[in-house]
Amino acid sequence: MTFEPIWGLIIASYLFLAGLGGGAFAASAYLRLRSPHCVHLIRYGRIIGPVTVIVGLVLLMFDATAGFHNPLRFVFLLTNFGSVMTWGVVFLGAFVVISLIVMIMDLLGAGLKIPKWLDVAGGVLGICVCVYTGCLLGVARTFPLWNNALLSVLFLVSAVSTGMAAILLIGIFRAPQEFSISGAFKKFHFFLPIFELFLVACLLFITANNAQGAGWTSVMNLVAGDCAAVFWLVFVLAGLVLPTILEWKMLFMSAKEVEESCLGHRISAASDVLVLVGGFTLRVLILAAAMPLTLIQPWM
Amino acid sequence: MARYGMLIDTTKCIGCFTCRTACQRQNGLLPDQDFIRFEQRESGEYPDVAIENVPLQCMHCEDAPCAQVCPTGAAHMGADGIVEVDEGRCIGCLYCMAACPYQVRVRNAQTGTVDKCRFCTVSAEESGTKMCTCVEACLTGARIFGDLDDPDSELSRAIARTNAAPIAGDLTESKVFYVR
Numbered sequence: 001m002t003f004e005p006i007w008g009l010i011i012a013s014y015l016f017l018a019g020l021g022g023g024a025f026a027a028s029a030y031l032r033l034r035s036p037h038c039v040h041l042i043r044y045g046r047i048i049g050p051v052t053v054i055v056g057l058v059l060l061m062f063d064a065t066a067g068f069h070n071p072l073r074f075v076f077l078l079t080n081f082g083s084v085m086t087w088g089v090v091f092l093g094a095f096v097v098i099s100l101i102v103m104i105m106d107l108l109g110a111g112l113k114i115p116k117w118l119d120v121a122g123g124v125l126g127i128c129v130c131v132y133t134g135c136l137l138g139v140a141r142t143f144p145l146w147n148n149a150l151l152s153v154l155f156l157v158s159a160v161s162t163g164m165a166a167i168l169l170i171g172i173f174r175a176p177q178e179f180s181i182s183g184a185f186k187k188f189h190f191f192l193p194i195f196e197l198f199l200v201a202c203l204l205f206i207t208a209n210n211a212q213g214a215g216w217t218s219v220m221n222l223v224a225g226d227c228a229a230v231f232w233l234v235f236v237l238a239g240l241v242l243p244t245i246l247e248w249k250m251l252f253m254s255a256k257e258v259e260e261s262c263l264g265h266r267i268s269a270a271s272d273v274l275v276l277v278g279g280f281t282l283r284v285l286i287l288a289a290a291m292p293l294t295l296i297q298p299w300m
Numbered sequence: 301m302a303r304y305g306m307l308i309d310t311t312k313c314i315g316c317f318t319c320r321t322a323c324q325r326q327n328g329l330l331p332d333q334d335f336i337r338f339e340q341r342e343s344g345e346y347p348d349v350a351i352e353n354v355p356l357q358c359m360h361c362e363d364a365p366c367a368q369v370c371p372t373g374a375a376h377m378g379a380d381g382i383v384e385v386d387e388g389r390c391i392g393c394l395y396c397m398a399a400c401p402y403q404v405r406v407r408n409a410q411t412g413t414v415d416k417c418r419f420c421t422v423s424a425e426e427s428g429t430k431m432c433t434c435v436e437a438c439l440t441g442a443r444i445f446g447d448l449d450d451p452d453s454e455l456s457r458a459i460a461r462t463n464a465a466p467i468a469g470d471l472t473e474s475k476v477f478y479v480r
Contacts, residue, residue, distance in 0.1 A: 006394050068392075077391070085395055137398075140365075294402050
């Protein structure tokens with residue numbers, strides 16, 4: 001049997017955008033509490049959050065062909081609370097409502113007058129959305145690469161990392177002064193790809209040693225098979241290692257003048273773009289490399 | 301209430317795909333929509349080799365993973381232990397396909413909904429009407445359908461006699477048993 005991945009680029013994009021949006025809003029709520037003077041960066045997070053999640057949801061509905069042709073069927077999504085997807089609908093729905101309210105209030109000039117609890121509630125729901133994207137795959141026992149608790153943590157870290165990268169990327173061009181004084185935020189962001197590297201290594205080791213052969217085959221797909229070139233070059237090298245090196249040079253090895261110069265900003269922007277590319281690639285690879293138990297069958 | 305199940309004797313299966321074709325006709329499926337998937341297992345060493353044909357289909361698991369993850373309730377446990385799909389509720393999210401360990405659920409390319417073996421043989425059993433089902437069509441009598449809760453049913457007696465077992469042990473509580 002040849003196995004075609006069940007979900008493709010559209011769902012990978014949805015998982016990426018939902019994580020990015022949830023992570024960006026959570027990062028914006030963190031900024032509001034820790035660095036309230038970064039009003040523009042906070043605003044960018046408040047805009048990125050709902051916009052990307054809504055785009056992701058539209059992609060999801062488009063991919064669910066039967067529902068797309070019969071939209072009333074989406075009402076049934078709230079009928080099985082034993083399903084992770086139903087909980088996802090709850091988190092996504094609540095997140096979109098709260099983040100849209102915050103975004104509109106911010107755009108109308110409320111800024112820091114927006115109640116803190118709204119930011120915190122939106123941030124918590126954003127984190128729930130990030131974790132949900134991992135749990136959605138994690139409960140499918142068919143795929144050893146997905147069916148472990150690490151995947152949710154990896155998706156959460158990647159989501160927060162991409163969310164922060166998106167805020168910083170816009171900040172570099174639209175609010176360079178705020179970007180320059182958001183040192184703590186940038187340092188927090190710097191450590192996330194490193195943490196992600198460790199999580200990916202753990203995920204691969206644990207999955208490869210799964211009792212089912214499908215775990216080993218999935219890992220081999222990633223590190224030495226069809227997905228290997230994208231895994232090593234685009235995800236690990238471009239998406240994790242390069243941003244870490246670039247940010248390390250900018251944050252810890254360069255003079256402040258260099259960090260705040262045009263060249264410094266360009267390097268930071270390149271690093272943030274690479275983080276976004278890495279985040280998207282991670283979702284594509286996790287969907288494409290996973291092999292089901294029935295293909296590598298111990299009983300066959 | 302019955303608890304329907306099936307026995308598939310791979311020692312009788314010749315891999316002719318008649319069951320699959322009959323199933324497609326009986327259920328009005330599209331040409332690329334197969335409720336029965338064939339796998340082959342090779343064993344032995346040249347020149348003493350053997351090939352076993354293994355038809356795989358919905359196992360109608362008691363603990364159906366597809367029904368557990370289906371967000372709309374389209375995949376659900378129906379009457380008499382048959383896992384059913386309510387097409388009117390299916391949004392085509394394919395979550396059930398990801399959850400099924402046997403990978404035997406198929407997407408209808410026209411409607412986008414997901415479907416799988418319906419144990420349609422039950423209609424023939426209950427009405428006595430001859431149908432074009434996999435059980436009726438099998439040339440070698442490799443398939444037996446019946447009530448697992450009835451110890452005197454042909455199915456229960458065949459399972460006891462042949463020591464038939466689910467294809468993947470206790471991976472799920474399967475109601476399809478295999479003789480191998």
